[in-house]
Amino acid sequence: MHELSAAYLVKAPKFPFKLHPYAEAGIGDLIFSPSVSSVTITTVNQIVPVSTQNRFTGLYAIGVDSPVFFHHLAARFEYRNLWYTAPSFGNKNAGFLDSTRPMLAQEPVVGIDYKF
DSSP: OEEEEEEEEEEOOOOGGGOEEEEEEEEEEEEEOOSSSEEEETTTTEEEEOOOEEEEEEEEEEEEEEEOSSTTEEEEEEEEEEEEEOOOTTOSSOTTTOOOOEEEEEEEEEEEEEOO
């Protein structure tokens, strides 16, 4: 799975200990790319082809920046959610792959933020 996204970030006033909370919301594209070209269904002994599929995604997150050494560098701690429709991998014939169920992926994120 690969993700391309863009989000708008809103920062709140600084908290004690120089913590800087923020929230973000945006949109993106999830690219589901299976590592195999087919799947075998053992119950009916059938080989089903699968293909790469894109899904639109919405995202929202909350987090906090904490300065590390100077005001340009911060550690970032974030809780991020991606909302999208489950992939069917381009195959409508296989009932177990065909889904339009909404999905929510929850991702804890730790990173480094450089402000220039």
